[in-house]
Amino acid sequence: MSSKKIPYKIYLDENEMPKQWYNLRADMINKPAPLLNPATFQPITPEELGDVFCEELVKQELDDTTPYIDIPEKILNFYKMYRPAPLTRAYCLEEKLQTPAKIYYKFEGNNTSGSHKLNSAIAQAYYAKDQGLKGVTTETGAGQWGTALSMACSYLDLDCKVYMVKCSYEQKPFRREVMRTYGASVTPSPSMETEVGKRILEKHPGTGGSLGCAISEAVETATKLDGYRYVLGSVLNQVLLHQTVIGLEAKIAMDKYDIKPDIIIGCAGGGSNLGGLIAPFMGEKLRGEADYHFIAVEPASCPTLTRGVYAYDYCDTGMVCPLSKMYTLGSNFIPSANHAGGLRYHGMNSILSQLYADGYMEARSVEQTAVFKAAEEFARVEGILPAPESSHAIKVAIDEALKCKETGEEKTILFGLTGTGYFDMYAYEKFHNGVMTDYIPSDEELQASFETLPKIPE
Ligand SMILES: *Cc1c(COP(=O)(O)O)cnc(C)c1O
16 A cells, blocks of 8 residues: 555535544543533533533533544535545645655645535534424634534524624624625624623723624623533534544545654634544544644744643633633733734633643644745646645645754654635735734733632632
8 A cells, every 4th residue: 555656625524424433532531621610610510511512512522431422414425515634745845945845744734614614513513403492502713613603503504693702703704704695693793792702892992803802792692692502612522433434534545545643733712623534543642543743833923832820720711601721822811913813812722722832732832924935836836825823834744844944854744724715805805015013922921911810619
């Protein structure tokens, strides 16, 4: 097999596609710390979580032991519309870089929502529908998650209410129209529809909003309306679980050609695509069957893993969501206006946080002008215009390939290309006009934010 020429793209047949998600927690010795109730600081119960999330998703959120979870048939069929995502050998990039490294990427931008978020959106919408609910509420910042969720909800005939961060609502009118095409209602946040929104508008009239505030509005609406639940596009363990379809497909495709990656790279916002991509490989590492070098890449302007602390923190600014033990910059930390909207989150998924604390993974932060330079270099040879978020992974993949050029090592590199950048041309424009900046928070700023972390009684 290994003598076979590796094609530019490795596809899977329908019958080769994964039929189960892989729950990485089952193979972890140190399990992620339990979620806490924000009012009592006690471990949250399934009943309490059930007020906010669907029953089946609560089970998945709290399941630390079941290694494989069946993907329901309806979701498998939906996946078949836009999956498998091709695994591409970046021959053209390798040639351009003149590197002996072998570079592969898994592209998740081949659907209208333009990113991997659809993998979890369809799962969350499915379980809501299955429970007999009328609809779901959510927030969206950059817009990828809101778009993915509206696509999933329209497929299942479920109502979808999206709170979109106001400045993004105004800056990205086309994202909003895609969501409305799929029948979602889109409200700029903060809004006068919720108590939280009214409070914030009173205090800060004219604010452009924030992700934390939009989350609080969506949660409030879900708990107030009969037959509605709240859904979230990243950070939670259930989201990471659904995203393992990325890594499982990649592993099946690589195994077909006896390819073993040495380095696996992903960008990290809340951690769902990275966790999903590395899951089956990390499982082998945890079980002592194989070794891989994992690298999480984050923006220098929002350096959660590289400069954050490992502590219990709120997942939202309104402090209504459960507390999670994670690497965090503090729930009040407002990152500068970096263009990788999907990576501007103060915390990190708790599974990845525990693995990082235990030394199973490396993290690097990169500055946004260097990221856009890598994005452009990639676009020019591989033909895909990448999302700013995804380009963080491209930047480090190129760095590693150039290291191989120096040492002559023929390492195999796999990275996650999470989405397309068509809705981010405003950011590309700033880059081309030379007006993009690289803001890096000072130690004092971070320290001030850490001091606002909740004090959990022992
Ligand atoms: C949301 C998003 C991310 C970051 O989210 P994770 O949960 O960390 O994966 C990365 N890339 C794109 C294109 C996104 O839309």
